[in-house]
Structures are given as structure tokens and as C-alpha cells.
Amino acid sequence: MPIVDSFDFSSGTVLARKYEIIEPLGAGWEGEVYKIKEIKTGIERAAKFFFPHRNKGNKTSCWYAKKLHKLRHCPILIKYHTQETINYHGFPVTFLVSEYVEGELLSHFLKRQPGKRIPPFQAMHLLYYLAAGIESIHLMKEYHGDLHADNVIVRRYGLGFDLKLVDMFHWGSAKQENIYDDVCDLVKLFYDAIGGKKVYAKQRKEVKEICCGLKRSLIIKKFRSAGQLREYLETMEWD
Structure with a gap:
């Protein structure tokens, strides 16, 4: 199995006689994501290309596609369309085609x-x-597994945020620990968004009651799921 750490597709490259590469969007442990265009319709999509050594027997890509399909009614997730395979330097490479979501990564927004x-x-x-x-993912007995500022797309903000999540990670079948991980990651995102360690000591008590000093045991004792965290925010008092 060849080890590939970058596909390095250039703009204009045609794939599977259906899609044209527009630009790279990001890269991770499993592969790379590109903005592509359907040649016949001109519709823009996102495509995740899996490194072959990270996708033996297409296990990773199939898991990812099935999970996105299972969670297709969760509005915060991107919508999966189809799976394709191309020949890359003599060996097959699988990629998943999903909706392309315009917006800004939370990390860039901050x-x-x-x-x-x-x-x-x-x-x-x-x-x-x-x-x-x-919460909509947890109610389906599933988890995200990879929540951080580079996996959150901010589409609109003001009175409220319009958000999308990209990428997920497979830590095995869903367990309560995976739910706890998501909750702790949510709190860490909040902590980072307000400035992190350098300003935390001066934050209001309402903020510290959410962050719990980033101590996992305290966070999961207070919020056992994303739904409990949401309910807490809905009913908390802001003095």
C-alpha cells in the first residue's frame, strides 16, 4: 500500500471525467479536501480524498459515508452526495463528494x-x-469525535450563529466516553473563543461555571451530553 501525504491536485485538473478541481480547502490525518465543480452542471461541491494507507479496503471512507448518511437529518453537518474512485499514479484513490458550504473557518474568524x-x-x-x-448527533447515538476551530464553518453571525461542522473521526462504535469527549471539546472551543488562558482569570463567574477550569471530571459531572449543556445555557442567569 503506497504512502501518500499529499495529492497536490492543481486547479483545473479533471477527475473521473465528471469533476474539476478548483482549489484545496484543507488537509488532515486521513486525507485532503478540495473544492470541486461538476463539469456538466457547474455546481460546486467539496471532495474529501483519502490517503490509501489510511483507507485500507475503503473501510475509513465507507464508515465516513455511512455515518454522514445516518446523520443526514442533523442540520449542522454537511450533506453527503456520493463516493467516487480515481486512478492516481497506478493505484485507486477513493473520494467522497459532499455539499460545498460557503463560510469561514472558526479559527480564521477568531x-x-x-x-x-x-x-x-x-x-x-x-x-x-x-x-x-x-445534540442532534448525540440523540442519534453517535458522536463527532474531532471538534476544534478548524472543523467549524461560520456561515453567518449576529444575533445568532449559522454553523456547519466538517470532518469527523472514527474512534470505534459510539460509547459514553465519546459523548463526553464531544462535550469537553465544546467547552474548550468556548474557552478558546473568549481568549483562553491569558484572560481566563479575569472572566466572570458565569464563564468559569461553564469552563470548570477545563477539568474533564468537573465538566462531565455537570454536562453529561451536549443537550444538557444546551439546557444549561438556556436557563442560566447572567447577572
Whole structure:
């Protein structure tokens, strides 16, 4: 099995006689994501190409496709369309085609803000919409497994956030620990959004009651699921 750490597709490359590469969108442990265009319709899509040594027997790509299909009614997730295979330097490479979501990565959004952070009250709105989105996944007895600022797309913000999650990670069949991991990742995203360690000591008590000092045992004792976190935010008092 060849080891590939980058496909390095150039703009204009035609794949499977159906798609044209527009630009790279990101890369990770499993593969690379590109913005592509359907040649016949001009519709823009996103395509995730899996490194062959990370996708032996297409196990990873099939798991990913099946999970996206199972969770297709969860509005925070991108919508999966189809699976394709191309010949890459003499060996098959699988890629998944999904909807292309316009927006800005949360990591980039935060870097543009004054002090590279957002006010606590706005961050609570961000956390609320993230928790509500993850709740829909948890209710399906599933988990995300890879929540961080580079996997959250901000489509709109103001009174509320319109968010999409990209990528997931397979840690095996869903267990309560996976749910806890998602909850702790949600709290960490909130913590980072308000400025992290350098400003945490000066934060209001309402903020610290959510972050719990980032201590996992305290977080999962207080919030056993994304739904409990959402409910807490809906009923908390802001003095």
C-alpha cells in the first residue's frame, strides 16, 4: 500500500471525467479536501480524498459515508452526495463528494476579532448553537469525535450563529466516553473563543461555571451530553 501525504491536485485538473478541481480547502490525518465543480452542471461541491494507507479496503471512507448518511437529518453537518474512485499514479484513490458550504473557518474568524477573541456573551451564543447542533448527533447515538476551530464553518453571525461542522473521526462504535469527549471539546472551543488562558482569570463567574477550569471530571459531572449543556445555557442567569 503506497504512502501518500499529499495529492497536490492543481486547479483545473479533471477527475473521473465528471469533476474539476478548483482549489484545496484543507488537509488532515486521513486525507485532503478540495473544492470541486461538476463539469456538466457547474455546481460546486467539496471532495474529501483519502490517503490509501489510511483507507485500507475503503473501510475509513465507507464508515465516513455511512455515518454522514445516518446523520443526514442533523442540520449542522454537511450533506453527503456520493463516493467516487480515481486512478492516481497506478493505484485507486477513493473520494467522497459532499455539499460545498460557503463560510469561514472558526479559527480564521477568531483571528480577525479584536484581541483574537470574542466577548463572553457572544461566545455563549456560539457555544449554544454548537451544543444544539451536536445534540442532534448525540440523540442519534453517535458522536463527532474531532471538534476544534478548524472543523467549524461560520456561515453567518449576529444575533445568532449559522454553523456547519466538517470532518469527523472514527474512534470505534459510539460509547459514553465519546459523548463526553464531544462535550469537553465544546467547552474548550468556548474557552478558546473568549481568549483562553491569558484572560481566563479575569472572566466572570458565569464563564468559569461553564469552563470548570477545563477539568474533564468537573465538566462531565455537570454536562453529561451536549443537550444538557444546551439546557444549561438556556436557563442560566447572567447577572
